[in-house]
Amino acid sequence: MRKLLLSTLLLLPLTSHSALVGRLAATEGGIDYQAYYDTEADLTWLADANYAQTNNYSAANSLGQMTWGRANEWAAQLTVGGYEGWRLPETLQPDPTCTTQVGDNYSSGLGCIGSEMGNMFYNVLGGEATIGITAIHNENYYLFSNILTSYYWSSTPAEAPNSPDNGFNNAFAYSFGGGALTGAYTDTNRLYAWAVQTGDVSAVPIPAAVWLFGSGLLALTGFARRKV
Numbered sequence: 001m002r003k004l005l006l007s008t009l010l011l012l013p014l015t016s017h018s019a020l021v022g023r024l025a026a027t028e029g030g031i032d033y034q035a036y037y038d039t040e041a042d043l044t045w046l047a048d049a050n051y052a053q054t055n056n057y058s059a060a061n062s063l064g065q066m067t068w069g070r071a072n073e074w075a076a077q078l079t080v081g082g083y084e085g086w087r088l089p090e091t092l093q094p095d096p097t098c099t100t101q102v103g104d105n106y107s108s109g110l111g112c113i114g115s116e117m118g119n120m121f122y123n124v125l126g127g128e129a130t131i132g133i134t135a136i137h138n139e140n141y142y143l144f145s146n147i148l149t150s151y152y153w154s155s156t157p158a159e160a161p162n163s164p165d166n167g168f169n170n171a172f173a174y175s176f177g178g179g180a181l182t183g184a185y186t187d188t189n190r191l192y193a194w195a196v197q198t199g200d201v202s203a204v205p206i207p208a209a210v211w212l213f214g215s216g217l218l219a220l221t222g223f224a225r226r227k228v
Contacts, residue, residue: 020124020140023201024081034081036143037200041119044197046080050146052193061190068171068187071153075195086195088155089116091172091181098181106159108172112181116196117152117174133176149177151185152192158183 022033023044037044048054053064057074060066066074071088078086092114093107100109110129112118121127125147126138132149133141141147154172169187174180185191 020143021200022143024083033143035197035201037202038120038124040123041116042199043116044199044201045120045144046086046195047143048145049152049194050148050192051078051080051195054146063192065190065192066153067190068153068169068185071191071193072155074193075155078195080195081201083197083201086197088153088193089120089174089196091115091117091154091156091158091174093156093158093172095181106183108181108183110178110180112174112179115154115156115172115174115181117154117176117194118179118181121174121176121179127176127179129180130178132178147176148192149175150192151175151177151182152194 019039020036021039022031022035023037024034026032026034033047035044035046050064052060052066052071052074053062057064057066059070059074075086075088078084080086091112094101094105095107095112095114095118097114097118098107098109098112101107111122113122121133125133125141125144126136127133128136133147134149151173152175154174156172158170158172170183170185171187172181172183173185173191175182
């Protein structure tokens with residue numbers, strides 16, 4: 001069994017450190033960023049990996065855990081630094097980098113770096129299979145807060161081939177406690193959620209309401225100057 005596990009781990013892709021760029025500074029001109037842009041994956045991740053708990057989201061329990069449906073709703077309604085468009089990470093299926101393949105349409109197990117959280121665990125944070133991310137990581141780990149060695153919801157539903165209909169829907173989840181993907185959780189389970197956004201938020205137009213507020217301030221400033 002140990003030989004089989006060792007040979008499996010040797011097949012996992014070699015990892016590299018993705019370049020991260022700070023986004024949405026919490027203070028003007030500061031270096032305390034609310035998000036980080038992964039230049040290789042073209043994704044922006046919230047710096048707080050348990051933001052639902054930090055902001056006391058009403059649908060989350062005291063630990064920040066939510067059902068799958070609530071987690072998707074939470075990400076969709078987020079506005080951080082004036083930017084919307086957040087979501088849960090996606091899971092690639094099938095994924096040839098996973099250690100387990102079930103037929104042609106379902107993969108799970110260790111690795112799975114084709115998925116966004118798998119790439120985060122191994123390539124961005126420098127994690128190692130079967131070891132919690134708090135124990136083995138690279139310098140990028142310290143840019144983020146509240147990364148938990150537990151399972152995080154993916155936005156991707158999981159339907160295993162020939163699985164019995166148990167009345168529940170399953171969704172993929174990724175473990176930062178060892179770099180593994182599973183589709184075994186039903187959508188009624190409560191897991192953690194980490195919000196991500198496609199692309200670089202610095203390239204996304206700020207919502208119109210923010211621009212209107214800014215233009216209103218400029219108009220008031222101009223009016224005040226004319227009265228002086």
